[in-house]
C-alpha cells in the first residue's frame with residue numbers, strides 16, 4: 001500500500017517533469033532562454049538613454065507582450081537584408097523599422113497581409129505601381145483582381161504632392177513599398193512599441209482611416225447597437241486576450257476587428273479582411289467578389305457566435321436590397337453622364353466640370369454610405385447620409401445635364 005503510493009508519486013512526478021520539458025521545447029526560443037548578457041546590454045543600454053529623452057517610447061515598449069517575452073530593442077532595430085544600418089552610441093542600429101523587421105518573427109501574418117487590399121492595392125490607388133516589382137503586382141492580382149495592375153487615381157494627381165503626402169498617403173501608406181523589398185508597416189494597427197492586439201481591436205484604431213464621408217465605417221459603427229454596447233461595456237471586455245484563446249466571454253460585443261479579422265471561439269485570425277466580404281461595396285456599381293458565397297459564410301460564422309441565423313439572414317437580405325436599389329439609382333445617373341461624355345459635352349480633363357463632382361459625390365459619398373450603413377447597422381447613414389442626398393444629387397445632375405445640352409444646342413448655331 002505504502003510502496004504503491006510512493007511508486008505512484010514517483011511516476012506522476014517524473015511524468016510532470018517530462019511533460020513540462022516537452023511543452024517547453026515547443027515554446028518560441030525567446031520565451032525560454034535566460035536573458036543573455038547581450039540582451040541585457042541591448043535593452044538596458046538603449047533604455048538608459050531613451051528613458052530620459054523619450055520616456056513614452058520606452059514605457060510603451062515595457063507594457064508590451066514583446067518586453068515580457070524577451071524581445072528587445074535590437075530585435076526590431078537591427079538591419080534585415082536590404083536595410084541600412086548606422087553607428088549609434090556603440091551599437092549598430094536601423095532606425096527605420098518596416099514590415100521586414102516584424103516579418104522575421106511573424107511570417108504568417110505578413111503573408112496574410114500581402115493578400116489583402118491593405119497591401120499593394122491601397123498604395124497603387126494613390127501612387128500607381130512605381131516601387132513594386134512585377135512579382136508583387138502579379139501576386140496581389142491573384143487575390144485582388146484589378147486592384148494592383150492599374151494606374152493611380154486621377155484625383156490624387158490633380159490635387160498635387162502636398163495633398164497626397166499629408167492626405168491620401170497618410171492612410172494609404174498602409175501598403176507603401178519599402179526600399180528593403182517588403183510592403184507596408186504593421187504599426188498602423190499595432191503601434192510602434194506596444195505591438196498590441198488590444199490597440200488593434202479598438203474601433204478608433206481602424207477609424208483613423210475608416211472614417212469621413214467616403215467610408216464612414218467608424219461613424220456607422222458608433223451609431224450601431226454594437227458601438228453603443230461597446231461604449232457601455234468596454235470595461236468588461238477583455239480586449240487583450242491572446243488571439244488563439246479569444247472567446248465570446250472575453251469579447252461579447254464585436255468591434256471592427258471581431259467581424260473582419262479575429263478568430264473568435266476557435267476560428268482563424270486573418271490579416272486579409274477581404275476573406276469575409278461578399279461584395280465590392282466601395283465600387284461605383286457594386287458587383288459580387290470572386291468566392292462571394294464562401295466569404296459571406298465566413299462572415300456569418302462570426303455573427304453566429306452571438307446571434308441566430310434568423311437575425312443574420314434579415315441583415316443580409318436588407319443589405320442585398322440596399323445594394324440592388326443603390327446600383328439602380330447610380331446606374332440611371334451614370335447613363336446620363338455617359339451620354340454627356342459621348343456627346344462631347346464634358347470637354348477637358350477629368351474633374352473640370354462641376355457636374356463631375358456632383359456625380360462623384362453621388363456614388364463615392366452617398367452610394368457607398370448607404371451600402372455600408374445597411375450591412376453595419378447605421379440607419380441614419382442609409383437614409384439621411386445616403387438615400388436622401390442620392391435623390392437630391394440625381395435631381396440636380398438631371399437639371400445640370402439639361403443645361404449643358406441646352407448650351408451645346410445654342411453654340412451649335
Ligand code: HEC
Nearest residue numbers: 042045046047049050053073074077088089091093094095
Ligand atoms: C548614449 C545614449 C544612447 C544610447 C545608448 C542609445 N541611444 Fe538611441 N538615440 C540617442 C539620441 C541622443 C538620439 C537622437 C538622435 C541622435 O542624436 O542620434 C537617439 C535616436 C535614436 C533613434 C531614432 C533615430 C532616427 O534617426 O530617427 C532610434 C530608433 C534609437 N535611438 C534607438 C536606439 C536603440 C535601439 C538603442 C540600443 C541598441 C539606442 N538607441 C541606444 C541616444 C542613445
Ligand code: HEC
Nearest residue numbers: 046047050054057058061072073076095096097187192195
Ligand atoms: C516591435 C519592434 C520594436 C521594438 C521592440 C522597439 N522598437 Fe523602436 N521603433 C519601432 C518602429 C516601427 C519605429 C518607427 C520607425 C520609423 O519611423 O521608421 C521605432 C522608432 C523608435 C524611435 C524613434 C521614435 C520617435 O518617436 O522619434 C526610438 C527612439 C526607438 N524606436 C527606440 C526604441 C528603444 C529604446 C527600444 C527598446 C526599449 C525600441 N525602440 C524597441 C519598432 C520597435
Ligand code: HEC
Nearest residue numbers: 028065069071075076101102105186190195196197198242
Ligand atoms: C524577435 C522576434 C520578434 C520580432 C522582431 C517581432 N515580434 Fe511580435 N512577437 C514576438 C513574440 C515571441 C511574441 C509573443 C508570442 C506569443 O506570446 O505567442 C510576439 C507577439 C506579438 C503580438 C501579439 C501581442 C499580444 O498582445 O498578444 C503582436 C501584435 C506582434 N508581436 C506584432 C509585432 C510587430 C508589429 C512587429 C514589428 C514592428 C513585431 N511583432 C516584431 C516576437 C517578435
Ligand code: HEC
Nearest residue numbers: 117121122125171172174188205206209256257260273274
Ligand atoms: C492606416 C490606415 C488604415 C487603418 C489603420 C486600417 N485600414 Fe482598413 N483600409 C485602409 C485603406 C486605405 C483601404 C482601402 C484599400 C484599397 O482597396 O485600396 C482599407 C480597406 C479595408 C477593408 C476593405 C477590404 C476590401 O477587400 O475591400 C476592410 C474590411 C478594412 N480595411 C478593415 C480594417 C480594419 C478592421 C481595421 C482595424 C483593425 C483597419 N481596416 C485599419 C486603411 C486602413
Ligand code: HEC
Nearest residue numbers: 121122125126153155156167168171172208209210215282
Ligand atoms: C482618412 C484616410 C484616407 C484618406 C485621406 C484617403 N483615403 Fe482612400 N480610402 C481609405 C479607406 C479606409 C478606403 C476603403 C474604403 C472602403 O473599402 O469602404 C479607401 C478607398 C480608396 C479607393 C477605393 C479602393 C481602391 O483600391 O480602388 C481609392 C481609389 C482611394 N481610396 C483613393 C484615394 C485618394 C486618391 C486619396 C487622396 C486624394 C485618398 N484615397 C485619401 C482611406 C483614405
Ligand code: HEC
Nearest residue numbers: 102106109110113186189197200201243257261262263269
Ligand atoms: C488592419 C490592422 C492590422 C494590421 C495592418 C496588422 N495587424 Fe496584426 N492584428 C490585427 C488585429 C485586429 C489582431 C488581433 C486579431 C484578434 O482579435 O484575435 C492582430 C493580431 C496579430 C498578431 C497575433 C496573432 C496571433 O494569432 O497570436 C500578430 C503576431 C500580428 N498581428 C502581427 C502583425 C504583423 C507582422 C503585421 C504586418 C505584416 C500586422 N500584424 C499588421 C490587426 C492588424
Ligand code: HEC
Nearest residue numbers: 203206210217218221255256259277278279280281282375
Ligand atoms: C458586426 C460585424 C461588423 C462590425 C462590428 C463592423 N463591420 Fe464592417 N462590415 C461588416 C459586413 C457584414 C460588411 C459587408 C460584407 C459584404 O460585403 O459581404 C462590412 C463591410 C465593411 C467594409 C466594406 C468593404 C467594401 O467592400 O467597401 C469596410 C471597409 C468595413 N466593413 C470596415 C469596418 C470598420 C472599420 C469597422 C469598425 C469601425 C467595421 N467594419 C465594423 C460587418 C461588420
Ligand code: HEC
Nearest residue numbers: 225226229248251252253254259299302303305306312315
Ligand atoms: C461578439 C458577439 C457579436 C457578434 C460577433 C455580432 N454581434 Fe450583433 N450584437 C451583439 C450584441 C451583444 C448585441 C445587442 C444584443 C441584445 O440587445 O440582445 C447585438 C445586436 C445586433 C443587432 C441589433 C438587434 C436589435 O434589434 O437590437 C443586429 C442587427 C446585429 N447585432 C447584427 C449582427 C450581424 C449581422 C453580425 C455579423 C456580421 C453580428 N451582429 C455580429 C453581439 C454580436
